[in-house]
Amino acid sequence: MKKICVLGLGYIGLPTASMFATSGFDVVGVDINKEIVANLQKGNIHIEEPDLNTLVSAALNSKRLLVKEAPETADVFIIAVPTPFNKDKSADLRHVVSAADSIVPYLKKNNLVILESTIPPGTTKEVLVPALEKSGLAAGQDFFVTHSPERILPGRALYELVQNDRVIGGINAESSKAAESLYKSFVKGNIYLTDSSTAEMVKLIENTYRDVNIALANELALISKNIGINVWEAIELANKHPRVNIHKPGPGVGGHCIAVDPWFIVAKDPKNSRLIQKAREINNNMPGQVVLMVKSFYPSLKDRVISVFGITYKGNIDDIRESPANFVIDGLLKEGARVKIFDPHVKSHPVYKSLLTGLDESVQGSDCIIILSDHNEFVGLDPGSISKLVKQKVVLDTKNCLDHSRWLKEGFSVSLLGYLK
Numbered sequence: 001m002k003k004i005c006v007l008g009l010g011y012i013g014l015p016t017a018s019m020f021a022t023s024g025f026d027v028v029g030v031d032i033n034k035e036i037v038a039n040l041q042k043g044n045i046h047i048e049e050p051d052l053n054t055l056v057s058a059a060l061n062s063k064r065l066l067v068k069e070a071p072e073t074a075d076v077f078i079i080a081v082p083t084p085f086n087k088d089k090s091a092d093l094r095h096v097v098s099a100a101d102s103i104v105p106y107l108k109k110n111n112l113v114i115l116e117s118t119i120p121p122g123t124t125k126e127v128l129v130p131a132l133e134k135s136g137l138a139a140g141q142d143f144f145v146t147h148s149p150e151r152i153l154p155g156r157a158l159y160e161l162v163q164n165d166r167v168i169g170g171i172n173a174e175s176s177k178a179a180e181s182l183y184k185s186f187v188k189g190n191i192y193l194t195d196s197s198t199a200e201m202v203k204l205i206e207n208t209y210r211d212v213n214i215a216l217a218n219e220l221a222l223i224s225k226n227i228g229i230n231v232w233e234a235i236e237l238a239n240k241h242p243r244v245n246i247h248k249p250g251p252g253v254g255g256h257c258i259a260v261d262p263w264f265i266v267a268k269d270p271k272n273s274r275l276i277q278k279a280r281e282i283n284n285n286m287p288g289q290v291v292l293m294v295k296s297f298y299p300s301l302k303d304r305v306i307s308v309f310g311i312t313y314k315g316n317i318d319d320i321r322e323s324p325a326n327f328v329i330d331g332l333l334k335e336g337a338r339v340k341i342f343d344p345h346v347k348s349h350p351v352y353k354s355l356l357t358g359l360d361e362s363v364q365g366s367d368c369i370i371i372l373s374d375h376n377e378f379v380g381l382d383p384g385s386i387s388k389l390v391k392q393k394v395v396l397d398t399k400n401c402l403d404h405s406r407w408l409k410e411g412f413s414v415s416l417l418g419y420l421k
């Protein structure tokens with residue numbers, strides 16, 4: 001296994017391709033987006049992720065990573081394309097199928113095909129294998145196939161790519177072994193071998209666990225709000241128990257993984273996935289709850305200036321996919337508020353571009369500042385100079401990330417999600 005072709009150069013494919021290239025493999029990175037390919041060929045990276053620039057530059061400069069618009073013959077093919085959901089919440093596997101189709105003309109005996117995208121249980125055997133067998137070769141005999149789900153956290157991707165344990169589910173033992181020896185080239189975590197359907201389920205369980213846990217935190221936040229308890233303090237203290245680990249409440253669950261993957265389990269068995277569906281409902285309801293919290297500060301939000309700090313789906317990244325902020329902003333606008341957005345990580349927005357502005361302009365005449373993403377930049381903000389620009393000194397910190405004592409000192413009233421002043 002000397003040459004690897006990686007299909008999809010997004011949040012997973014690009015770091016993975018670069019990691020293999022800097023580990024001594026010849027890698028061809030392929031993306032169907034011509035702009036991404038052209039930019040990468042010039043050395044411009046389209047993803048904000050700590051240290052990714054350095055890794056990709058090293059891979060490109062070594063000439064071991066080449067970026068192209070179409071696949072070519074290789075020993076290994078790694079598919080890392082998005083798997084969004086359809087209107088009925090079932091998995092949209094179009095990108096996986098078209099990536100597989102694009103490999104078919106180049107597939108040779110003894111090749112290994114690895115699917116890293118998150119997929120419903122059964123997909124590797126029922127969808128990927130039949131697509132690849134259009135080559136006339138037999139999976140498991142002529143070539144090998146595994147699902148090895150990506151598990152890296154955006155914001156810590158490079159560290160976790162190397163250090164996390166990896167689960168490898170082959171369609172047979174030979175497939176698992178082949179993938180294991182490949183990943184061993186850079187993975188320092190343990191590598192566990194299983195079958196493909198179990199590996200598919202493992203990944204969905206991980207993200208569903210997190211979604212359900214966050215839903216519990218959000219439910220506790222709403223209950224605590226009504227009984228006047230600071231939920232953040234209560235959860236922190238409950239977590240001192242050796243067997244309790246409640247996640248943090250927030251304005252909702254965003255991103256392309258945790259807000260999506262639980263639905264893949266639900267689609268498989270809607271009748272028995274009641275808790276999973278409820279958790280999704282609770283988390284999806286949180287942006288509306290944030291709007292209600294802001295609304296409770298005033299008789300009406302009509303013409304109130306609301307400064308939204310942070311619109312990414314979480315802190316210190318530039319990703320706005322499925323971000324709860326979109327729904328909060330939408331709700332505020334429907335109430336007649338004038339929304340101004342400040343986000344040092346976001347340069348553009350498909351819908352709210354005209355609302356994006358600099359810090360000073362965003363707080364000029366503001367009636368309320370709402371924190372929706374926990375960017376590090378917000379911790380260092382100077383409430384003293386902000387206090388001179390706002391109309392009313394009101395803050396709603398939905399991520400509990402500000403240094404509240406500094407804001408209180410400047411006369412701001414600071415509310416937390418689930419603990420209103």
Ligand code: SAJ
Binds near residue numbers: 207254
């Ligand atoms: N969130 C909370 N409270 C928390 C933690 C997160 O409200 O206590 C929110 C975040 O603000 C964000 C959303 O949940 O809106 C998801 O953020 P995240 O940091 O939990 O996860 P992702 O979506 O960035 O990455 C997850 C990770 N999965 C797990 O931790 C189990 C990552 O390891 C996966 O590789 C990734 O999904 C994926 O690609 O599936």
